[in-house]
Amino acid sequence: MNPNLTNRWGNRVILGVTIAAAIVWVAPLLWVLLLSFKPNELLAQRTDILLAPPYTLKNYSDILGTSLVFRWIANSCVVAFGQTMLVLLLSSLAGYGFARTEFPGKTWLYRFVLAGLAVPQTAVVIPLHRMFADLGLHNSYAGLILPGLAAPFGVFLMTQYFKAIPRDLEEAALLDNASRWTVFTRVILPLSLPVQATLGIVTFLSAWNDYLWPLISATQSDHYTLTLGLASTQTNFAQSEGLGFLMAQAVFAAAPVLVLYAYFQQYIVAAVAGTKVR
């Protein structure tokens, strides 16, 4: 009896501590959210007022009125969607090749591709910058999208997934004289929707949030992604004249991603839990 009772109390204490930690965790977001509706002039004097009036929407209208923010959102959408679609396509094809076909040297080729997982972005950005400059690809969608396509993780994920699909399904189709391509598009792809969602979400988030490559490749402000564009507007931070404006910017950029996250949370969680641990 007794250990059970202490166990239950222990559980309550642990949950209580975790909830307290969660409150600390969201506090910065809530504080920024509340202050984003305050006039800049007030915030120049004090920031310890939360719910008391006055309120204003001016900070948000300033964002919409004065910057290239919609252009940056559009750029981010094109880059993130484009990169995601292409990564899914290339990784599925290569995954099928590695999982289900045989040719001389396949094992070595697979190892060669996986070795790429060890390469840091920093080791390739300088040569990539030169190469893209020679090709005239900077400040273009292609320039922002292409480097993300050389990611071995997707190939690894797809190969592992396709290997686990029972061969019988495929063999029935091949006996009916279906081509490899037909088998791939009609049998394998429809069976792989969960892993496509997983890889899609992971790729989309990393493309949407990338900072280093857009910073190097996009030098004209109308080619910035949202991540880079917002960073570029924060240069005169030291004076912090427009605190409320900065707060509104943080909320403006965080809110859509957080809402999407709340909506797709279960898929994202499954994606993370399912992919990174064998």
Add this chain to the structure above:
Amino acid sequence: MMRDLPSSVQAKPRLGTSTGWIGLLFIAPFLLCYLALLVWPLLNGFWLSFHAIDLLSNMGRWVGVTNFIDLLQDEMFVRSALNSLLFAALCTPVMVITGLALALALNRPGRTTAILRGIFFGAGVLSVTIVTLIWRLVLLPERGLLANAMHGMGMAAVAPLNHEWLALPAVALATVWWGIGMPMMLFLASLQQIPHDVYEAAALDNTSRWRSFRHITLPAIRHGVILVAVTQMIAQLQVFGQVQLLTQGGPNNSTRSLVMFVYEAMFEQWQLGYAAAGAQALFLLMLAGMSLQGWLERRAGKAQA
């Protein structure tokens, strides 16, 4: 076993094992991207690091290992490399311990725990720009959330980002806030692979929480722990956006990181070969980290046997 025989000898040939080169056609599109956008740049970067090249003139001349010798004598490089190592050393244990603690606390079904998991993972979907913006507002001298909280408790407010010794830990704090979700999820995934009856047996023996953690949980998830520690170390060694946006490397270079050094050597001093050599140094550090993982895995495997 069947596969090793020539197909003519096999009694019942498996389809898909003797299709010649068609498999390569499936792999070719990715392979072209991989060779052009990763393998070639990597080799090119290696080659560049033995040259003195100016970004503007684009003319290179072979200088051998001069860049690497210069790096070791460059106070800024050494400082940046040490900062990156220190940053990884600060973040990794916190990520592992906090991530594991959260995973243990939240490893049960129910709506409350699901919401809490969502909260801790949520910040991870934000971009580095937003995270640093939020944390600059939190850490603002006098008017930040931290300053307000400290005033509220009757303490004198500090401004960690302006303080030489506190700046790097403050960046690490923001990074843990941002990135704790991934370690937590990885630990949850490994915790859920432990069979439940082991704990039931322990509960019958009145085993304490701590003892069952030490003797059941920890041994069962050690691969997860190694995985999280090494992936975090590798990720944090590459810290760039947070320091560039939060502190610009200051105060007094106390937060200048290795990637930031490479970026500045390239785009502010236009010393291409020198920057490439700095990038190779980072690559070496990461390879060392990964060999550490291999070594730990083998040791863990031996301990089990």
